[in-house]
Amino acid sequence: MELTVRPVGRRIQIQAGSNLLEMLREHGVPVSYSCLAGRCGTCRCKVTEGQVLESGRDVLSPSTNDGQFVLACQTTLTGSCSIEIPEADEVVVHPPRILKGTVTRIEALTHDIRRLRLRTNKPLIFSPGQYATLQFASGHVRPYSMAGLDSDDELEFHVRLVPGGRASHYIAETVREGDPIRVSGPLGTAYLRRQHEGPMLCVAGGTGLAPILSIVRGTLAAGMDNPIRLYFGVRSPRELYGAEALSELAERHPNLEVHIVVGEDSANSMYRSGLVTNAMAQDCDDLAGWRAYVCGAPPMIEAATILMRQRGLAIDRIHADAFYATGI
Structure with a gap:
């Protein structure tokens, strides 16, 4: 039985019942991981050929389709297969x-x-x-x-x-x-990709601004000079916060362009009005080669993702973190 790992071009001899992540780590294959419990999503990879068992679920990926994503830490190898590790040069390992x-x-x-x-x-x-x-x-x-x-x-x-x-x-x-x-x-998997040298699109809704602030600050700290277009949307003026922090970041990063969008129109507002996705649609004609980070409510993330894909942004370059409002 053999495991083929792309794009690193490794072939690993395996035994049935082996854990995929353990095999990758044992053979020195660069792979991101964190919680080891199937919660963080960091070790996600794609099965392109063969069959595996993920948390009791059979995953079959014939070569005729584009493959299926699994979490390596929750995946058992049952036969010869091929997997694809996304962005091997952006591997992040933070032990929980x-x-x-x-x-x-x-x-x-x-x-x-x-x-x-x-x-x-x-x-x-x-x-x-x-x-x-x-x-x-x-x-x-x-x-x-x-x-x-x-x-x-x-x-x-x-x-x-x-x-x-x-x-x-x-x-x-x-x-x-x-x-x-x-x-x-x-x-979480919506973390800053430091090897990316092209333009970045950052989209935040509500408290989704928190991780976006972290990403922009991380870009500065890493010495990256990527052009960044940041959209921050809130439903009403009373929900707006962080404008001063965004202004300070823009002063420190000449390539940072900030757009604050307020849902309720205000005659005295200094910001754009409407939906954040409408503002994006007005400004973003061609997103090919960009990388996007989107954080906020699921409906906003879904609408933004559809728009970005229509504008030519590849799905594997869209990193999203949905904020679910629950009673817990």
Whole structure:
């Protein structure tokens, strides 16, 4: 039995029942991974030929189609097959960590958004754009994206108060400075690709601004001079935050072009009005060769993805992180 790995051109002898990620790591194949539990999605790869078993589900990818994606850490090899590892030169390996932390500050950014800062007992190493799971002593658990870099003294998160959301309201109403917190991560695949030298499109809706801020800051920290077009959309003027931070980033990065779009038209507004995807449609004619990062509500991500693909952006260059409003 043989495993063929593209595009690195490796052929590995395997045995039935072997875990795909373990085989790749054992033979020195560059592959991204983090949580090892099928949650973060970092080890996603494509089965282009043969058959595997992913978490009890048969995945068959005849050579006549484009293949199917699986998570390597959850995949069992059952026979000879071929896989494709995306962006082997952008491999990210951040072993998952569970850290103890302390809340250092909570402040209101808008009527329904809180900025949560905390300090951990050890550094959390992550790539710009990733997220972590926060757990408070009461058992409230919720994933939130980092808004900064792992070199910062503190971790920063933006928390929207979700109607019926136990975790978000607990953070806003009960959590105080000095309270303990547990941080697990990092997670997520919508992280900054540092090898990309072409233009970047960053799209944020609401608190999706947090990971986008991290990505833009990460671009600056890495010395990248890519042209960046950033769109930030909110539903109303009272939900707008972060405009000053975006302005400061634009001053530091001459190639950063910021567009703030407010859903409700205001006669005195200095920003564009309407949907963020409409603003993108007006400005973006040809996105071939670009790379996009999209963070926010699922409907916005879906609409933005459709638009970007219509404008020539390849699906494997669109990195999305959907924010689901739940009651937890």
